[in-house]
Amino acid sequence: MTPCVLLVCRAREAEGRALGERLGLAATLFDPPLKPCLKAFPPEGAALALEPDGLGLYALDLPGSGAVRVDLEAGAMGWRLGADRARHETVVKACGLLKAKTPLTIFDATPGLLRDACVLAAAGARVVMAERAPVVAALVEDGLHRAAALAELQPLLALLDYRQGDSLQVLAALAAAGQRPDVVYLDPMFPHRDKSALVKKEMRAFRAVVGDDGDADALLPAALLAATKRVVVKRPRGAPLLGGGTPGLVFEGKSARFDVYLLQ
Ligand SMILES: C[S@@+](CC[C@H](N)C(=O)[O-])C[C@H]1O[C@@H](n2cnc3c(N)ncnc32)[C@H](O)[C@@H]1O
Structure with a gap:
C-alpha cells in the first residue's frame, strides 16, 4: 500500500480534523479549488479530500483525473x-x-x-x-x-x-x-x-x-x-x-x- 494524505477544505475544518484523528492522518487545509493543492504533493499514492460537497479520493500521480466517491444517486x-x-x-x-x-x-x-x-x-x-x-x-x-x-x-x-x-x-x-x-x-x-x-x-x-x-x-x-x-x-x-x-x-x-x- 502507498501513502495517503488528507486534505480538508477550510469550511469543514472541524469535521476534517475529526476524520483525520480517526484515520491517523494529519489534515492539510485548503481553499478551493482543490487541484493546485493536489499538484503540490509528490506524485505518489493517494489524497483523501474533504471538499464542500463530500469526500473524494484522488490518485496523486494523476491529479487531473476524477475522484473516487460514493454517489449512490448519480x-x-x-x-x-x-x-x-x-x-x-x-x-x-x-x-x-x-x-x-x-x-x-x-x-x-x-x-x-x-x-x-x-x-x-x-x-x-x-x-x-x-x-x-x-x-x-x-x-x-x-x-x-x-x-x-x-x-x-x-x-x-x-x-x-x-x-x-x-x-x-x-x-x-x-x-x-x-x-x-x-x-x-x-x-x-x-x-x-x-x-x-x-x-x-x-x-x-x-x-x-x-x-x-x-x-x-x-x-x-x-x-x-x-x-x-x-x-x-x-x-x-x-x-x-x-x-x-x-x-x-x-x-x-x-x-x-x-x-x-x-x-x-
Ligand atoms: C474489489 S473491492 C470490492 C468492490 C465492491 N464489490 C464494489 O462493488 O464496490 C474489495 C474490497 O474488499 C475489502 N476487503 C478485502 N478483504 C476484506 C476482509 N477480510 N474484510 C473486510 N473487507 C475486506 C477491501 O478493503 C476492498 O475495499
Whole structure:
C-alpha cells in the first residue's frame, strides 16, 4: 500500500480534523479549488479530500483525473439501482435472488465502494457488510450520509447494514449469534501486475489505499462455513478460482465471472 494524505477544505475544518484523528492522518487545509493543492504533493499514492460537497479520493500521480466517491444517486450507479434494471444484473442472478421465494440476507464480505451491495439491495436483498480499509469505509460513510438526505433512496438504505471491520471476524460473530446469512458474496481485489490493465484511472487511488487483498483465499472457507444457501465469488474473466474451490455454477458477465458454491 502507498501513502495517503488528507486534505480538508477550510469550511469543514472541524469535521476534517475529526476524520483525520480517526484515520491517523494529519489534515492539510485548503481553499478551493482543490487541484493546485493536489499538484503540490509528490506524485505518489493517494489524497483523501474533504471538499464542500463530500469526500473524494484522488490518485496523486494523476491529479487531473476524477475522484473516487460514493454517489449512490448519480450516473451509472443511480441507473443500475432501478429495481427493474437491478434484476438483470449478473450478480443478482448469481446470488439466487430471482429464484428466492422469500427475501434473502446477503453478507458482502468485500463491500468496497458498495456498487454490488447496492445492486443486490435494489433487487430486494438485505445486505449486511463489513469493510476493513478505513479510508474506504470513510468514503462509504460519507456517501451513505449524503444519501440519507434523499427521499428516493430510503427504501434502499433501509436494506443496508454497514459495519467497519474484518469480515472474517464479523462472519464468525454472526454465526456464533445464530445469524448466519443465506448468501456470502466475495469480491476481493485481484492483483493486476500489468499497469495497462488498470482501466479506470481513478481506481489507481482505490488500489493505493486498499492494496491487493493478498489474504483473499482465506475468505472462501470462512464463507462456506457461514452461509446457509450459497457463496458467490466475483473474479475477472479468465482469473484463477479463489482459494482453490470448485464452483457448482458459473455465470459469465461482461467483464467479470461469478463462481457459485451451492450449499443446499
Ligand atoms: C474489489 S473491492 C470490492 C468492490 C465492491 N464489490 C464494489 O462493488 O464496490 C474489495 C474490497 O474488499 C475489502 N476487503 C478485502 N478483504 C476484506 C476482509 N477480510 N474484510 C473486510 N473487507 C475486506 C477491501 O478493503 C476492498 O475495499
